[in-house]
Amino acid sequence: MTSELNQLRERFVERGGQITQSIGIGRVIGQVFAHVYFSPTAQTLDDLTRELGISKGSASMAVRQLEQWGGLKEVSKRGERKDYFEANDDFGRIIRRALLDLIGRRMKVTDSLLEDGEAYLIENGKDSRDKEIQFLHRRIRKLRHFRDRAQYIWDSSIVRLLLK
Amino acid sequence: MTSELNQLRERFVERGGQITQSIGIGRVIGQVFAHVYFSPTAQTLDDLTRELGISKGSASMAVRQLEQWGGLKEVSKRGERKDYFEANDDFGRIIRRALLDLIGRRMKVTDSLLEDGEAYLIENGKDSRDKEIQFLHRRIRKLRHFRDRAQYIWDSSIVRLLLK
DNA sequence: TACTACGTTCAAAATGATTTGAACGAACAT
DNA sequence: ATGTTCGTTCAAATCATTTTGAACGTAGTA
Structure with a gap:
């Protein structure tokens, strides 16, 4: 038994x-x-x-x-x-804290890469006709938009719903 | 360049x-x-x-x-x-699909363990005074409640927000 | 002070996951 | 039909991560 x-x-x-x-x-x-x-x-x-x-x-x-x-x-x-x-x-709190800890810090580094990349492309591609620069610029912009939205969703909903 | x-x-x-x-x-x-x-x-x-x-x-x-x-x-x-x-x-869609694939299937197995455990405890602990059985039963119930809520949140919000 | 019972650390070992590459089959070209 | 160029597979090798355990520091005890 x-x-x-x-x-x-x-x-x-x-x-x-x-x-x-x-x-x-x-x-x-x-x-x-x-x-x-x-x-x-x-x-x-x-x-x-x-x-x-x-x-x-x-x-x-x-x-x-x-x-x-x-x-x-x-x-x-x-x-x-x-x-x-x-x-x-209190699983919600535990998981949220763990996720923040595990995922959160990785973001910072990637953010700075996105920013650097974008800054560089803006700098060097301002009135460039170079197709490749324009292409890269579009791609980076798209990626950053997604990142921003993910951040927003993370902040506003998951956290609130799962915490408490 | x-x-x-x-x-x-x-x-x-x-x-x-x-x-x-x-x-x-x-x-x-x-x-x-x-x-x-x-x-x-x-x-x-x-x-x-x-x-x-x-x-x-x-x-x-x-x-x-x-x-x-x-x-x-x-x-x-x-x-x-x-x-x-x-x-x-379309990062939202990609990530969502990957997550569904990576996490989704694990859930099933854990679910059945929860159900088995709860069934067993209800069966054997119906009018038991056994402190340990009651304790385990409470813990499993709590876990299942969390699981249900997590499922609900997953279904209703993350998916909708991230997809498209 | 010296001894004991703890928790922590971190280099090394064990484990586990990823990556390679040779062998293969399929599809095309000659 | 034969040779060539592709993509796939999977056992073996490589690589990364996790785990161990001996050494250590600390705090309590006698």
């Missing part, structure tokens, strides 16, 4: 690992979150290494990453030196 | 590769799309292997994947045996 519950928990752990693996942030993150989420009691790093069969280093890193995204919170137990972790269940 | 344009194109190719790499679908996809997108003329597999320094196999696979997502389209040239490719610039 209890073993059946454990089996169920293990299936969720496995699936959690698959999901985070498939989105490219490593299997351990998903396993750790799922395990803590489905554990009635707060868990320590030792619990994680034992139950999930992962190293202490992995457990430590996963736990800290998840904390950053608000997926886990540390709870202190009187008279205990170990760190205890509980899962948050 | 032309070489400066080429440099610009190369920077976009590199950035494209970084982006697709960072989201876990391989560098070549981004490189190929960026190259074709910023090329005034339709490109062949040979062009790609030469300009990007990738193998013919890679070029072939990337091009077909991008075609599936609507990122590239094949254009035929009279009297030519080679396949020529042009880029689409």
